[in-house]
Amino acid sequence: MLIAGGAVVRLNDTARGEGIIVAQQHRAYDPVRTVPTLILRNDDYGRVERLLADGEDVKMEFHIVNHVYPEGKTSYNVIADIPGTDKADEIVMLGGHLDSWHSATGATDNAIGSAIMMEAARLIQALGLQPRRTVRVALWSGEEQGLLGSLAYVKQHFGTAENPRPEFSKLDCYFNVDTGTGRIRGAGIFGPPEAAAGLRPVLARFTDWGVFGVSASTSRVIAGTDHTSFNNAGLPGVGFAQDPIEYNSMTHHTNLDTYERVIPDDVHKAAAIVAAAVWHVANRDEMIPRFTKETMPAAPAAAQ
Numbered sequence: 390m391l392i393a394g395g396a397v398v399r400l401n402d403t404a405r406g407e408g409i410i411v412a413q414q415h416r417a418y419d420p421v422r423t424v425p426t427l428i429l430r431n432d433d434y435g436r437v438e439r440l441l442a443d444g445e446d447v448k449m450e451f452h453i454v455n456h457v458y459p460e461g462k463t464s465y466n467v468i469a470d471i472p473g474t475d476k477a478d479e480i481v482m483l484g485g486h487l488d489s490w491h492s493a494t495g496a497t498d499n500a501i502g503s504a505i506m507m508e509a510a511r512l513i514q515a516l517g518l519q520p521r522r523t524v525r526v527a528l529w530s531g532e533e534q535g536l537l538g539s540l541a542y543v544k545q546h547f548g549t550a551e552n553p554r555p556e557f558s559k560l561d562c563y564f565n566v567d568t569g570t571g572r573i574r575g576a577g578i579f580g581p582p583e584a585a586a587g588l589r590p591v592l593a594r595f596t597d598w599g600v601f602g603v604s605a606s607t608s609r610v611i612a613g614t615d616h617t618s619f620n621n622a623g624l625p626g627v628g629f630a631q632d633p634i635e636y637n638s639m640t641h642h643t644n645l646d647t648y649e650r651v652i653p654d655d656v657h658k659a660a661a662i663v664a665a666a667v668w669h670v671a672n673r674d675e676m677i678p679r680f681t682k683e684t685m686p687a688a689p690a691a692a693q
Contacts, residue, residue, distance in 0.1 A: 391424050398451055399426045402434040410644040412492035414534070425453045428492075464488075464530040466538045471513060473523040473671070480556075481671045482525045483509060483564040483663060484539075486532030486615055493646040497636060501651050502566035503528050508660035513668055520671035522561060529615050532567075536611060539618035550623030550685045561676045562625035564663060565616035569640065571632030572655040573662045575601045578627045579608070579620035583678035588627070591669035595662055607686045621688065625679050629663070 391399060403410045410428050417423045429437070440447050467487065473479070485502030489495020510526045531537030548554035562578065576592065578584045585605040592600050609621050616626030632655070640646040670677060680686065 392422070396424050398453070399424050400434065400437070401426055401428045402438075403428050403431055405431055405643070408432070408644075409639065410492055411642050412644070413490060413642055420455070420457065425451075425455065427451070427453075464538065466530055466542055467526075467528040469510070469526045471510060471520060471524040474519050474521050476521040477523050479522040479559050479561055479676065480525050481520070481522050481561045481564075481667055482527055483667050484527035484529060484615060485566050486529040486538065488530050488533050488538075489646070490533060490642045492642070492644040493640075494648065496646050496648050497569040497634075497640045497650050498642065498646055499532070499567045501570050501656055502568075505566050505656055505660045505663060506564075508657075509664040509667060512660060512664040516668075520668060522671040524667055524671055527563075532615055536615055536618050539615035540611075540621075543618045543622050543624070547619075547622055547624060549621075549688065550680075550682070551688065557622075557624070560619075560624055561670055562627055563616055563619045564627045564629070564667060565614060566629050566631075566659065566663065567614040568629075568631045569634055569636035570651045570655055571634040571636065572599065572652075573629045573631055573659045574599055575603060575630045576627050576666075577604045577606050577630065578625055578677070579606050579616075579623075580625045580677065580679050581605060581684065584625055587673070587677045588666060588670070591666050592662070594665065595658075598658055598662070600662065609686055609688050611689070623680065623685050623688070625677050627666075629659075631659070 405411060408430055410430060412428045415423050415426055437447055483506045485506050486499045487503055489498055489500065506526055510524065513520065513524060529538035546554065547557045547560055576588060578588060582605050585603040588603045592603055609623065611617050611621045614628065616628045619626035634652065635650060640650050
């Protein structure tokens with residue numbers, strides 16, 4: 390409609406107070422189907438709206454430079470291994486996503502999640518010991534556009550429960566952090582009750598930090614973060630529950646998502662919790678229990 394009407398730009402009201410701007414994307418990703426969109430502070434948008442309502446002639450000047458990059462040429466996952474020993478062919482993964490929205494630096498979504506996972510890996514290496522299973526850190530790209538990096542990796546390396554690749558049986562589980570700077574309070578894992586029971590002993594060591602336990606999930610729905618790419622395939626994905634702090638009210642996809650929103654003590658503790666959980670799983674005699682072929686929950690229709 391806007392293109393047919395000759396519009397050269399679209400203005401959106403961020404609809405948030407305190408100067409917060411939520412800037413995401415136009416899902417068309419196609420310049421022939423939409424016009425450039427700018428997001429104004431609620432105060433500025435309201436002033437323009439009032440002037441127009443009073444019959445004033447509002448004039449604006451814009452200088453917009455957009456670039457369209459070739460598909461598949463600019464997004465990369467970052468992968469690194471700590472080699473295992475007697476169970477090196479089995480893999481314990483941990484990760485977060487590197488990409489973020491452009492209105493700020495993406496400190497809580499999800500630079501801090503990536504930093505927590507890198508610090509967890511450093512803590513494991515600092516032990517001076519090798520884990521039994523290979524520990525693999527994955528920092529994903531394209532998460533904000535629909536979990537593109539993790540979905541592609543899972544498809545390429547593991548397949549699905551219905552159409553498994555050889556590595557499907559070798560992934561023990563995947564740990565994910567992607568809900569801000571808040572302290573870890575617990576975890577959820579895709580699998581039978583026994584899967585949650587396998588993680589409870591290690592998280593129970595952190596009850597004095599307010600960690601409350603582990604729950605099991607049967608959902609294979611792709612949701613808002615990367616561990617659900619693994620769940621969707623029928624693999625044990627672990628998502629950590631965190632204190633919300635200002636995540637949904639202040640920083641998530643806004644111009645305030647900067648380094649100043651990070652709480653150092655909480656993320657230091659988060660890295661220690663993740664490192665302990667990964668080390669525990671990497672050195673167990675048995676892999677974390679998972680659904681069998683007979684007990685596997687049905688995949689969403691689009692994923693089968």
